[in-house]
Structures are given as C-alpha cells and as structure tokens.
Amino acid sequence: MSTTQTLAAPPGTGPAGSRRRRVLDAIGSPAGDGRARRFWSAAAPPLVVLVVLAVGWDVLAVRSGNFATPSVEEVLAAVPRVFGSAEAWRALAVSDLSLLLGYSIALLIGVPVGFLMARNPRLDRVLVPYLEIAVVVPMAVMMPVVLIALGLNRTAQVVVIILFALPFITAATRGGARTLPRLWTEMSLVFGAREAQVWRHVLLPGSIGTVVAGLRLGFAQALTGLVTVELTLIALGIGRQLITYQSHFQSAELFAFVGMLMAQSVVVMSALSLLETRVAKR
Amino acid sequence: MAGPAAVSADVVVAPAVQAGAAPGRGSRGRARALAVARRDVLTGLVALAVGAVVWELVSLLVPLDWLPRFSEVMASTGDLLQDPAFRAALVESTVYVLEGYLLSAVIGIVIGAAMGLVPLVDRALRYYLDLALFVPPIVMAPVFLIVLGLSRTTLLAIIVVFASTVIAVNTRTAVAGTDEQLRDVARSFGADRRTVLTRVVLPGALPLVFVGLHLGIARAVKGMIIGQLFLAVIGLGAYSARFERAFDAVGTWSVAVLVIALSLVLSWVVKVADVVVNDWAYRAAGARDE
Amino acid sequence: MSQLQGGTATAARAPEGPADAGRVVVDGVGKTFGGAKARRGRAPVAHAALADVSLTIEPSEFVSIVGPSGCGKTTLLRMVAGLTRPDAGRVLVAGREVTGPGPERSMVFQQAGLLPWLTVMENISFGLRLQGVPAARRAERAAELVHLVQLEGFEQHLPGELSGGMQQRVGLARALAVDPKILLMDEPFGALDEITRRQMQGELLRIWAADRKTSLFVTHSVEEAVVLSDRIIVMGTKPGRVVAEIHVDLPRPRGTDVEETPDFLRLRNEVWQWLDRQL
Numbered sequence: 101m102s103t104t105q106t107l108a109a110p111p112g113t114g115p116a117g118s119r120r121r122r123v124l125d126a127i128g129s130p131a132g133d134g135r136a137r138r139f140w141s142a143a144a145p146p147l148v149v150l151v152v153l154a155v156g157w158d159v160l161a162v163r164s165g166n167f168a169t170p171s172v173e174e175v176l177a178a179v180p181r182v183f184g185s186a187e188a189w190r191a192l193a194v195s196d197l198s199l200l201l202g203y204s205i206a207l208l209i210g211v212p213v214g215f216l217m218a219r220n221p222r223l224d225r226v227l228v229p230y231l232e233i234a235v236v237v238p239m240a241v242m243m244p245v246v247l248i249a250l251g252l253n254r255t256a257q258v259v260v261i262i263l264f265a266l267p268f269i270t271a272a273t274r275g276g277a278r279t280l281p282r283l284w285t286e287m288s289l290v291f292g293a294r295e296a297q298v299w300r301h302v303l304l305p306g307s308i309g310t311v312v313a314g315l316r317l318g319f320a321q322a323l324t325g326l327v328t329v330e331l332t333l334i335a336l337g338i339g340r341q342l343i344t345y346q347s348h349f350q351s352a353e354l355f356a357f358v359g360m361l362m363a364q365s366v367v368v369m370s371a372l373s374l375l376e377t378r379v380a381k382r
Numbered sequence: 383m384a385g386p387a388a389v390s391a392d393v394v395v396a397p398a399v400q401a402g403a404a405p406g407r408g409s410r411g412r413a414r415a416l417a418v419a420r421r422d423v424l425t426g427l428v429a430l431a432v433g434a435v436v437w438e439l440v441s442l443l444v445p446l447d448w449l450p451r452f453s454e455v456m457a458s459t460g461d462l463l464q465d466p467a468f469r470a471a472l473v474e475s476t477v478y479v480l481e482g483y484l485l486s487a488v489i490g491i492v493i494g495a496a497m498g499l500v501p502l503v504d505r506a507l508r509y510y511l512d513l514a515l516f517v518p519p520i521v522m523a524p525v526f527l528i529v530l531g532l533s534r535t536t537l538l539a540i541i542v543v544f545a546s547t548v549i550a551v552n553t554r555t556a557v558a559g560t561d562e563q564l565r566d567v568a569r570s571f572g573a574d575r576r577t578v579l580t581r582v583v584l585p586g587a588l589p590l591v592f593v594g595l596h597l598g599i600a601r602a603v604k605g606m607i608i609g610q611l612f613l614a615v616i617g618l619g620a621y622s623a624r625f626e627r628a629f630d631a632v633g634t635w636s637v638a639v640l641v642i643a644l645s646l647v648l649s650w651v652v653k654v655a656d657v658v659v660n661d662w663a664y665r666a667a668g669a670r671d672e
Numbered sequence: 673m674s675q676l677q678g679g680t681a682t683a684a685r686a687p688e689g690p691a692d693a694g695r696v697v698v699d700g701v702g703k704t705f706g707g708a709k710a711r712r713g714r715a716p717v718a719h720a721a722l723a724d725v726s727l728t729i730e731p732s733e734f735v736s737i738v739g740p741s742g743c744g745k746t747t748l749l750r751m752v753a754g755l756t757r758p759d760a761g762r763v764l765v766a767g768r769e770v771t772g773p774g775p776e777r778s779m780v781f782q783q784a785g786l787l788p789w790l791t792v793m794e795n796i797s798f799g800l801r802l803q804g805v806p807a808a809r810r811a812e813r814a815a816e817l818v819h820l821v822q823l824e825g826f827e828q829h830l831p832g833e834l835s836g837g838m839q840q841r842v843g844l845a846r847a848l849a850v851d852p853k854i855l856l857m858d859e860p861f862g863a864l865d866e867i868t869r870r871q872m873q874g875e876l877l878r879i880w881a882a883d884r885k886t887s888l889f890v891t892h893s894v895e896e897a898v899v900l901s902d903r904i905i906v907m908g909t910k911p912g913r914v915v916a917e918i919h920v921d922l923p924r925p926r927g928t929d930v931e932e933t934p935d936f937l938r939l940r941n942e943v944w945q946w947l948d949r950q951l
Contacts, residue, residue: 145506235600237645243611247626281783284787286785290773290778301802332611333623358524
C-alpha cells in the first residue's frame, strides 16, 4: 500500500492552502478555474522539491563530494546513452533471469507453506519462531556460505534471491490467510465441505488479495537479494556493468544505469500494485 | 482499540512478527505485557536451540564442506571473540548500527510526522517516499560510494536509507491516522493546537511508530552488513569477505551466527521497549484472545 | 396451555422408522472450556459452558432456545451442527450419534457468512456445489429458492451490494437449498435493526409454514422466540443448563400480528419470569 492517503484537510484549504491562494493572487494568476489550482497545488510541491534537490546537488555534491561526482546535467545527458546501450540492457537481462528464477521458486514454495501454516495450527506453532527470525535476520550474511557451497555462478545467485524473498512471501501469505474469517470455513464445513473443498472454495479465493500483496513484498525482497549479491560477491549482470562504469570513471553513466534499475523496479512494483487494487475490488 | 495496524507493503510482516498481546489491567497489565514479550523471546530462543541441535545432527550424519558442525562453528566463534582485532570489528559494526539507527529514527520520525501533520509537506514528499519504498535501498550504494568515497559516512548513509524509509512511512500513518473524534474531544475541552498534539496525537501514534522502529532496527542491521560487504574493507563485512575468499566455511558461519545474534538481540530490545511504552495498546488487543 | 418442566431428564430413544428422520435428541451433554489450556498470562480457569443438558426436538417442531449470555445456547447449537464435540453425553440425530457436520443438517449464521466473491445464486447453491450436484439442477434449485425468499432481480448481485436483511435471506435460502431434515439457526436476525428484524420474522414464519422443517433457533429475544416457536427452552448460566420448557400453543399459520393477542403476552411474561430468576 502506498503513502497516498488523503489527510484531514483537503488540498487548498487550511492555513497552508490559504497562504498559497494569497501568493497566487499576489502574482496575479487567474482566480477562476478551481481545477487548475487543485492541479498545481498537488503537482507543485513535489516539483519544487525536485528542483531544490537538483540545484542542491549541483551546488553541494559536486563541489564538496568526490571528484567523480557527476552534475545533474551530466547525468541527464548520460541517460539516453545508457538507455540506448545494448550492453546495459544485456547486463540487465542477465540479472533479471536470476531474479525471475529466484522469485518464482520462492513463490512456489512460500505461498503454499504460508497457507499450510494458516490452516494447520500445530505446524504453525512449530514454524512461526523460525519465520519470525528469518524475517528479522539479515539474509545477506548467509551469502558467503551459499557461495562456498555453490560457487560463483547463477545457481548461487538464485539461491540467495530465494533466501531473501522466501520468508517474506511466507509471512505475508500466512498473515493474510489467518485473517480469513473463521466463519467462512466453519460455514463450508456445515455444508459438508471436505478439506480439499475448503481449500478450493474458501481459502484460496478468499486469500487472493493478500497473496498479491505478498507478491509485491516478495518482489522487493528478491530484488534486494539480487542487487546485493551482484554488488558484493557475484557480479554477473548489473554488478559487472556497474564495475565497468566505475573502472572507466564513467560516473554519469553509472548514475544513469542506477536510474535504469530504479525505473525497472518502479514499473514492476506499480504493475503489482495495480493488480492488487483490481483484486481487492471484489 | 485494536493493536497496531500494519501499513506499507513492508509492514504486512508486522502481524507475523508481533505475535504477543497481553490482557490485564494497571500495573498487572504491564507485568503481563512484559511476561508476553519475555515469552516470545523465550520461544525464539527455544527454536534456535532446537535448530542448533538439528544442525549438529545433520552435519554429523551428512558431511558437507559448506556445512561445518555446529560445535565447530561455536568453537570458532569463541576463538574469534578472543581475538582483539575481531572484537574491535564487532564493536565497530554494532556502533555503526546504533548510530545509523538513531539517525534513521530521527530522520524518519521527523519526516513522517511532518508529512502526517502538514498536508503541504505530505504532497511534496509523498512520491519520493513511495519511490523509496518501491526501490531496494541497496541500489543507492554505488551512488554513495562515488559521492562520499570509501568512508564512515557512506556506510551510515546506506544504513539510513535502509531504515529511515520504513520508520517514516509508519510514523506518517500513525500521525495522520489519529482519530478525528479524539482531537475534537480535546479541543472541546479547550486544548490548544500544541496540547492536542502532545496529549492526543503523540500518545495515540506511538504504537504504530514503534512498529516502524521495530522494523527499522532489523533493516539497520541489514544495511550495516550489506554496506560492509559492499565496501569490504571495514568491520564484520570485511571479515566475512575475507573468510569467503579463503573458502573458510567455519569462519563464514561464525560471522553469520554473530550477526544473526546481534540483529535478534537488538530486535528483542526494541520489542520489549515497545511493549513497555505501549502496554495500553496491547492490553486492548489482548481482549481479542478471549 | 403451557407446561413447566423444571427438570432436565428426557431419555434417549432407540432409532425407529423414517418418521424419526427429523428428531434431535440431546442426552446429558456437557462442555467445559479453558480447563486444560491456560490463557495467555492467566491461571487456568475451568468454565462449565454446559452441564448435563438434555432435550428432545420432535420432527417438524420449531424449538427456540433463549437464555442470558454465557448460558451455552450457541455451544449447544454447534454441537447439534457437529462443529463442536461434547465433553460429556451425546447428541443423536435420527437415532444416530453426531460426530461431525452432515447433509441432513444445515445452518443459518448470525453474520450471514456469505462468500463475498460469489453472487447470490452462487451463494445459494454453495452447499449443493459441495455435494456435487450438477450445474443445471443447481441453477434450478437456486431459482426456486430465490423466489421463495423473494429476492428476484438480485440473482447476480454480490453480497456487498445487499442490505443486512437481504444477506440473511440469502443465508436462509442457502440453508434450505440442500433440503435438510434439521434447520439450525444461530441468532440469524441478531445483527439486524428492529424494523428489518420484524420483517424477517414474518418471512421466516411464511417460509417455515410451507415445509415445516424441524428447527432449532437460538435467540436473545423473548418476543421473537414466542412468535416463531412451538416450544421454548429457557437456559440458565453457571453452569449452562435447561431451566424450563414452555409450550407455545398459539395457532398456526401465524403472522407477526400474533404479538397483539393476550395469549402471546401471557407466554411472553412466563418466559421472562424464568429468565428473571436467572439474572
């Protein structure tokens, strides 16, 4: 769920809103179209922050930072170069393959286990302490072990990604299935449902919403796992690309490439977010 | 009032993590809340003990070069802790976590509260917060490395990026979600804005803020170890990298065990603090158990 | 005329013919909660929800159970449904001991318990679906019941689009769709407002009159019990037990206007007298 809650006072009203109105009136903007004002009062603040950050960057970071720090203009100029570079896309694809594999396997294991834990109290009691621990503990610390066991290859990467994502997917699925009203399962039992039927007719359809929420959480964790392992130990795709940029002192390109990673992340998460809202509409 | 509600995608995990809820009244309620927190910690310890036993048996029966015996790992950990250089690294890493966490808590709470209280600030920062939640914080590491070089500040920056977002989101929801009715009640008794804030908004928001703080400490430790692995020259991360390069399984496991212990201990400390500060919220939630 | 029974003994009878298919016998049933397992942070406190409860429901009889909170009436109902096992004694339906839910018993819940992603038709045919009834027959039966509960026009609606009273009608239709011998109802109108409640009571009287299914109805409301039932069981607390059985000899078919008759008032006062002694 994103931070897009509406707060008590609608935009444009209240002390801040009236101050804005006074400013707008002072600079002589047309007080007519309320829609335009609403648009600006929503869009202006983040844009202002963006501008401030960009200016601040150019002034502070470039001046007092490392000599390699690129300015905003340099990064913007590098963006089309990087986004047009086949090499960069190939690096992304290589990493994305591990991501997809690891994420899918984590889903295939985590979702059923989460459901089983929600449905079976004894199993739940046994596994829950481990689940809690797995969620709190930094999985990154297990990476060297995985490396020693499997070597510097894609398999090790995929295992690391699974380790990162699995606990969260299991916990989210379990949490969601547990909030399923007991009434529904009891009702189905009264009408003669056998265990398999309870799953098919109540548990699964009823939990779809929370499973999808878990999908998003799991993806964020899987991505963290991927980037972590690429940046620290096994540089096959994006890790290698970043090293290339770094060793060639192409810091503007490096920043642009990081921007590319962020963009991919935003796209996938937004898509999953959309899926979540559509499923929740039921 | 029900117990703290979960909010961001990250926080969906909170219900699974916060299993404890204590019924009771007055000081007995606080004692019970502590008893429940203690009981959850104990369950965790028992689970770990069982895990250790299973580990020992499995590694005895199935010799794997990457899975040394639990007893071996424990012995090695003991040896490492005797080594003053290692102890220094452990202390250094813990200090980083605490420093980074404190910074994150301050930054997160301030930003979250500002967003929750002032609609203009919320409109201004909302997209950036969403972005920060959508994007894994680790991707900022190369950026920090370039701008700040190989320094303390880089590692602290990484930890702050890891932990502050989750704290900010939860604080924002906590502050913004104050029951309008309660605010009206206070104002009807003549409370001014500041009193409403300190007497109504703040105490009501604390449970959910603590959810953020609880999640934040775990992320601070993650930020520390990932940052240190990335930078590979300081603290425990350096040791880990060194062991890994030397294919020293025992050493690698030792560091892992210590980091895990560190994160669990810190997490439990925050949980106990949460239960003590917010026992009123847990008392009500305990009624659900009946 | 009403009969008062202070006692609880009603012997169980051996299974007889098909006429017995709708008979429920509760024989010396007891249930204790919270004895073995301690609650979080609390000392273990055993709580006798039911102690030595016996009663018989004859085929085609409409029996209500009234009592204060904690008298175990819902527990008793759940035992007949097969959702809870008694710690002592047994429940017999058609001469056979109840060990779990079964096709001859169905239930209407206080919170309706409709699955929010199924339409009205799909909810009504839920039990039939579980029994493997083919789709054509299900649709037929569901259409019959939609007509019976007067929800024509709402077949494709989702529960979220219905009012509380309409949801309860769907719940009732669902319970009737499987053609049970015994109909169990757990305060089905408890969550509704007064006006809707009265309306639903009238509906239930009408629907029941058509089929006369053996029914066990749990309620908080004395008036409701008298309006609907042939017999009222009054229960007491600490421990949960039968305190009185009152025969309601108001003539059938009935409507909710029966509340204005002197006989109704007399019966209502009688039940209240028994309840007052418990409070």
